[in-house]
Amino acid sequence: MVQALNLALREEMDRDRDVVVLGEDVGKDGGVFRVTDGLFDRFGPERVIDTPLAEIGIVGAAIGMAAYGLKPVVEIQFMGFIYSAVDQLFSHAARIRARSRGRFTSSLVIRTPYGGGVKALEHHSESTEALFCHMPGVKVVVPASPRLAKGLLLSAIRDPDPVVFLEPTRLYRLIKEDVPEIDYTTPLGKARVVQEGKDVTVIAWGSMLQRTMKAVEGFNAEVIDLMTLCPFDEETVLQSAKKTGRVVIVHEAVATCGLGAELSATIAEHAMLHLKAPIVRVTSYDVVLPLPKLEDHYLPSIERIRRGIETVLQY
């Protein structure tokens, strides 16, 4: 996935001089995960900008750049370090189109590695995507494979709205897949039916999709990769829920106010009479994210996802 993201950035920067990359260690070092590797040499320090260690400044500056007409792609080194910049994102990037009645937009992307499963230090495994989904004006996108990573990132850069682009850290080097060196995009706001099935709908995204695919083996399950978490593709979700009548939602964020709650409510509001079983959420627990020794106990496992599926199938 790292190479796919790198390819997307390189191609888009070749095509569009307005695209600039900024963040901590994105230049010579190529980013701590090497997503921006080689871009500094190719495009120079004016387009691949090593910034001071200043998340408010980075996101704030990106808003100003976007107002001026550039298309900044920000890297926040880990999702756990994004919070100081949330004020800039929520108070300005999300609202500038409304505030100026369309004169200005914040056409920018904030890329950040997110999620657990890589045995990292505290603050390096956050999965707080729902916070960002709660703010109208912001789009939230999560790729689950290298090919999708490229297509979604290109869409995100070209999108006129601010996009929080969450890169599942665990998938950075896990999945090998050929990524076409052509210009293709994966549309935002659309979910993807990964596999069709009849008995149960399982909704997941990011690194949980990969676990879900293993968990559904042996079941006649329809699997949906949400891809864009906000605004999410209600049609695809509801269509599948109505078809199978049983829904399991899997995410590595905690249950309380997680995106699963929103998905469940939407399904309950619009497809209740089609349901044969209560909706089940398989999530991390409502606890402070543990350090690596306990991480495997915290994240939804294949086994827990299977149990969730079995629960809804009992009805």
Place this chain on the structure above:
Amino acid sequence: MNAGGEDGILIEGRRGTGMPEKILESFQVKRLDILDDKGNVDVSLAPALTDDELKRIYETLVLARTFDQRALNLQREGRLGTYPSIRGQEASQVGSALAADKPDWLFTSFRESGVYVAMGYPLDQIFQYWAGDERGMKIPGNLNIFPLSIPVGTQIAHAVGAAMAAKYRKDRAGVLVYFGDGGSSRGDFHEGLNMAGVFKAPVVFLCQNNQWAISVPRERQTAAQTIAQKAVGYGFEGIQVDGNDVFAVYKATKDALRKAKEGKGPTLIECFTYRIADHTTSDDASRYRPKEELELWKARDPILRLRLFMEKKGLWTEAYQKEVDARSKAAIDEAQKKADAAAPPDPRDMFTYTYSSLSQRQTREIKDF
């Protein structure tokens, strides 16, 4: 550790070997005054302004104050929402905004009606905005102003980004960003100024130190003697100017913008001024502010001193003042009438301007609307 001290341990060879502390950097803080309370000018410093330019500055100051007063009146009548008065800060706002050239970009806080007036922003739109209608912040295409920012100091980083973008595009444009003494305490100030210094961004930071952040006095914002000196820590120049002296503000801003556009980096200008009015129409400054202080600053009125100067030059007469007042009033009457006559906003605009296109949910919501 107190190596070598009276009671400390003497490290072999340290005593008297010539390793004294060195001074790596020392700094001075400049203060610029050109026009005093009595209308006297230091001609060696005064910016070269024609009589017409002087009149334009004066008339803009009067227009800004008249607008501000009308806004306060309308708020009392319940026709505007909460409004932050600029009274006392007209010279800081008008003097700096008039120093900007057409391609320059301005980023403002919420207490900047004078900047908008000076930039030629449609007055009816300013009324519209403070009456609670977003259409008032639909910046006309010919003006490079970013919509005002209510969260204190957050606009500082935007200005730095815009300046970096102007530099990247090799445009001869500078960026001017407004904030207050309260804003200088925020992390946004630090991160913004720090980045600007590192990237030599063509930006001018204009701090209107009006001595009060709602009820908290300037000495509670920083232990530093001036706000101007904070620039030193970011590797560029800072200057304090008399913020009620329109010539000093104009000159400092003009010089700083020129320097920025010549690639010589940012400047921090501290306009030393005073908030004559309450923080906003929802505030009562008499709860926390000494009356004597207010009286002292009222005597330093920025418009009066320019008037005195112009009178000495034979540019100001009672008749001229009447004419200026009448023109200001007429422009504001017309703007108010236009704002009043505007059709109510379309509720669908809430949806139209959140994302570039409607989401599935919004489409459903708008159908049931």
